[in-house]
Amino acid sequence: MQEVVAPRSGMATLVLMLMGSSIVYGVGKQAGADTWLAVIAAMILSVPFILVYARLVDLDPNNDIFQTLEKALGKLVAWTAAALYGWYALLLMYNSVNNLGNFIAVAGLVETPRAVPRLFLLVITLAAAKLGVEPLTRWSTLFLIVVVGISVFAFALVSEEIDYSNLQPILYDGIGPVAAGTFSTMAFPFLEAVLFIFIGAAYRGQGGARQVMLWGHLIAGATILFIITNTLAVIGPDVYRIQYYPVYGAASRIDVGGIFTRLEITVTFIFLATTFVKITVCLIAAARCCGYLVGEPRYTYLLTPLALSGIVGTFWLAEGTLEMEAMALQVWRPMQLVLQIILPVIIWIVAEIRLKSPKQQKAPQS
Amino acid sequence: MLGAAAVVVLYVLVAVGEVMLWEERTLRRVLIYSIMMAAVCILTALLALGIEPPKGIVRGFVGSLLQKLGMGG
Numbered sequence: 078m079q080e081v082v083a084p085r086s087g088m089a090t091l092v093l094m095l096m097g098s099s100i101v102y103g104v105g106k107q108a109g110a111d112t113w114l115a116v117i118a119a120m121i122l123s124v125p126f127i128l129v130y131a132r133l134v135d136l137d138p139n140n141d142i143f144q145t146l147e148k149a150l151g152k153l154v155a156w157t158a159a160a161l162y163g164w165y166a167l168l169l170m171y172n173s174v175n176n177l178g179n180f181i182a183v184a185g186l187v188e189t190p191r192a193v194p195r196l197f198l199l200v201i202t203l204a205a206a207k208l209g210v211e212p213l214t215r216w217s218t219l220f221l222i223v224v225v226g227i228s229v230f231a232f233a234l235v236s237e238e239i240d241y242s243n244l245q246p247i248l249y250d251g252i253g254p255v256a257a258g259t260f261s262t263m264a265f266p267f268l269e270a271v272l273f274i275f276i277g278a279a280y281r282g283q284g285g286a287r288q289v290m291l292w293g294h295l296i297a298g299a300t301i302l303f304i305i306t307n308t309l310a311v312i313g314p315d316v317y318r319i320q321y322y323p324v325y326g327a328a329s330r331i332d333v334g335g336i337f338t339r340l341e342i343t344v345t346f347i348f349l350a351t352t353f354v355k356i357t358v359c360l361i362a363a364a365r366c367c368g369y370l371v372g373e374p375r376y377t378y379l380l381t382p383l384a385l386s387g388i389v390g391t392f393w394l395a396e397g398t399l400e401m402e403a404m405a406l407q408v409w410r411p412m413q414l415v416l417q418i419i420l421p422v423i424i425w426i427v428a429e430i431r432l433k434s435p436k437q438q439k440a441p442q443s
Numbered sequence: 444m445l446g447a448a449a450v451v452v453l454y455v456l457v458a459v460g461e462v463m464l465w466e467e468r469t470l471r472r473v474l475i476y477s478i479m480m481a482a483v484c485i486l487t488a489l490l491a492l493g494i495e496p497p498k499g500i501v502r503g504f505v506g507s508l509l510q511k512l513g514m515g516g
Binding site: 371372373378379381382383385386388389392393408 | 454457458461465471472475476479480482483486487490495506
């Protein structure tokens with residue numbers, strides 16, 4: 078079952094999804110003062126992979142990705158891909174919920190039991206996922222404007238703290254840290270767009286998924302670049318590197334005549350809105366993969382157990398912010414390399430060859 | 444113990460309530476849903492009891508496996 082959405086709405090959803098977590102945690106910290114360069118490089122280097130993801134959706138626009146995979150690669154490969162990406166979507170969902178839970182605990186609600194914010198977030202995302210992809214994308218269209226508006230507003234207020242000399246000297250430590258920052262920024266957040274393949278959306282108009290994913294990626298990249306560069310200019314590369322929530326730190330410096338202060342709430346709001354979209358997309362992707370695995374065509378029936386598994390999943394994933402960082406280095410990087418780059422490219426090449434073979438082209442007519 | 448019992452009761456209520464709200468109830472669908480909910484319920488109840496899986500062992504295993512494959516961080 079595919080849900081038809083407007084390209085603009087699809088783009089807005091992808092933008093908010095890619096912004097989820099990344100704008101608060103910061104990206105490409107390894108690059109230090111050259112983080113802005115790393116973000117630009119990551120944005121450009123991610124484009125071929127984004128086009129591969131879009132092509133996988135566009136291979137057969139009348140069918141969803143699982144039917145396409147089944148037709149091109151056989152049932153076993155389609156089943157394996159569903160298992161792997163379903164697992165990845167669930168892990169990413171737990172990770173995002175955990176990020177938000179830790180952020181809330183660190184930023185303000187220190188005494189609140191850890192389960193409470195997580196449970197609230199999961200229930201809200203469950204409700205959103207149950208409504209389907211289409212309402213989520215329309216919501217995203219509206220909230221993208223709000224999020225960008227708030228970012229610009231915060232930028233205007235923090236502008237007197239901005240010191241662009243913090244971005245200099247360029248490439249002082251050589252190309253190595255920039256390369257490390259580039260690859261980490263590609264994996265988180267840009268290539269997390271791989272899960273967008275599995276949400277089962279079909280797009281109106283001529284451009285198809287390519288238009289939606291490419292423009293969504295570029296807009297998200299530009300927004301992340303804007304926020305991260307200004308954060309770096311406000312707090313400097315050394316603080317940016319060591320702070321867990323650098324954007325929050327930058328926004329906390331806003332002080333306009335002693336009246337406008339404590340405006341880090343704007344960052345909290347952006348974090349909530351973007352993480353909500355990210356978690357909902359992950360939940361839908363996980364439910365669709367899981368639905369394919371168990372032979373259930375309506376993924377909405379599987380949403381509740383998968384969402385509730387988030388309560389356990391977030392606790393078992395990592396205990397706190399430090400453990401999250403350790404896990405990101407140990408487990409996430411290799412997993413992301415396989416699921417975001419190697420597997421989609423292999424699937425795409427094989428699917429292109431198989432779907433263009435005369436035998437496969439004859440199959441639907443017979 | 445009370446927390447775990449509360450979790451079980453809550454999950455059963457949610458599961459029964461949701462299934463009753465479905466428009467189409469096939470045996471297969473109800474069975475899949477029940478199995479998934481039961482698994483999540485047991486895991487959450489264990490968590491409420493303070494029993495966690497040996498994740499350090501699992502993560503250590505996965506980490507060293509990835510390092511052996513030359514992919515570890």
